[in-house]
Amino acid sequence: MGTSVDNSSNRPVAGVIWMLVTGLNFVAVTAIVKYLGDDIPPAQSAFLRYVLGLVFLLPMIRSIRSAHLTKRQLGLFTLRGLTHAMAVILWFFAMTRIPLADLTAMNYLNPVYVTILAAIVLGEGLPPRRLAAVIVALLGALVILRPGMRAIEPGHIAMLGTAALFAVGYLTAKILSTEVPASVVVGMLNIIVTIALLPFALAVWVTPDLTDLMWLFLVACFATAGHFSMTFAFAAAPLTVTQPVTFLQLVWAVLLGAIVFGEPIDAMVIVGGTMILAAVSFITWREALARRQITPAVPDTKV
Numbered sequence: 001m002g003t004s005v006d007n008s009s010n011r012p013v014a015g016v017i018w019m020l021v022t023g024l025n026f027v028a029v030t031a032i033v034k035y036l037g038d039d040i041p042p043a044q045s046a047f048l049r050y051v052l053g054l055v056f057l058l059p060m061i062r063s064i065r066s067a068h069l070t071k072r073q074l075g076l077f078t079l080r081g082l083t084h085a086m087a088v089i090l091w092f093f094a095m096t097r098i099p100l101a102d103l104t105a106m107n108y109l110n111p112v113y114v115t116i117l118a119a120i121v122l123g124e125g126l127p128p129r130r131l132a133a134v135i136v137a138l139l140g141a142l143v144i145l146r147p148g149m150r151a152i153e154p155g156h157i158a159m160l161g162t163a164a165l166f167a168v169g170y171l172t173a174k175i176l177s178t179e180v181p182a183s184v185v186v187g188m189l190n191i192i193v194t195i196a197l198l199p200f201a202l203a204v205w206v207t208p209d210l211t212d213l214m215w216l217f218l219v220a221c222f223a224t225a226g227h228f229s230m231t232f233a234f235a236a237a238p239l240t241v242t243q244p245v246t247f248l249q250l251v252w253a254v255l256l257g258a259i260v261f262g263e264p265i266d267a268m269v270i271v272g273g274t275m276i277l278a279a280v281s282f283i284t285w286r287e288a289l290a291r292r293q294i295t296p297a298v299p300d301t302k303v
Helices: 012-036 042-065 071-095 100-107 110-121 128-145 154-177 182-203 210-236 239-259 267-289
Strands: none
Touching: 012 071, 012 100, 012 210, 012 239, 042 071, 042 182, 042 210, 071 154, 071 182, 100 128, 100 154, 100 239, 100 267, 110 128, 110 154, 110 267, 128 154, 128 267, 154 182, 239 267
16 A cells, blocks of 8 residues: 655655556556456456465465454455455456556546545545545546447446445555554455455356466566555655656556557547546645545556
8 A cells, every 4th residue: 555645755756767667567467458358257367366466475474364353354354355356357357348548547536436435434524625626537537438429338337336346445455554564454455355256266267278377477467566666656755746647557558559459549538537637636635735645546456
C-alpha cells in the first residue's frame, strides 16, 4: 500500500521515475493477459497468476505466523480476499472483451469509488469540492461508455464491478494496515485470493500448456514488480506528485492497443479518462492539504 503524504520524502524526480516504471509494469500485465485472450478461462487465468506468484510470498510467511490474528481480523482478511478474488476474475474477463484504452481509463474510477465508500462506511466528509470532483469523474465514465451512442460490452460492465470491488478491498486494507504489518496485509491477501479462486478455476479448468504458464508467471512477475516500484514512488514523493504521472498509462495503453492489437484510437475514451484522472488528482490534492490519505493512487489496487 502507499505511504502517507506526510511520510514521503521530497524527491519528486525519483518519485516520477518510479511511477513511470510502475505504469510500464502494469501495462505489461494488461498486454500479456490481452495476448493470452480466451485460451484459458478468466477464473483459471486469475488463479494461475496467484498460484505462480506465491513464490514471492515466502519472505512473508514468518510475519503472518507471528501476527496472532484475531477472529475479527481474519474476518476482514476474508472479506478483502473474497472481494478481491471476484474483482480479479472480472478484470481478466474484461481484458479479453474491451480495448486496452477502455480498460485502463475505467480503472481510474477505483479511487472515486473509494472516496464514495469512505464517506458512507467510514464517515469521511464529502465537502462540495470533493463531491464536484466525484461527479466529474462519473461524467468521465459516461463519456467513455456513451450509452445509447455505442454498444456497452459485457467487459465494460465487468470493469465497473471490478473498480467497485477493489474499492471495498482497499478500504478493508486501510483498516487492517493500522493493526498489522504491511507484509501480513499483502501476504494474507494473496493466500486468501488463491484459495477463493480455486473452485472457480476448477469449474472451468482447461489444461494449460507450458507457454501459457510461462506467460502467466510473467504476469505475476510484472504485477509484483509494479507493486514494489509503486511503493518506492510513494516513499520518494507525495501522491500529489506521482498521481498525475499515471495518465501516461492511458497513453501507453492507447498506443499498445493500436500498434500491437490493432484497436482503433477512440478520442472520447481519452477525454473521459482524462476527466476521471483529473478528478482523482484533485481529490488527492485536497486530501494532501488535509494531511490524510483515503484515496489510493490509481495503480494501487492492480492484480
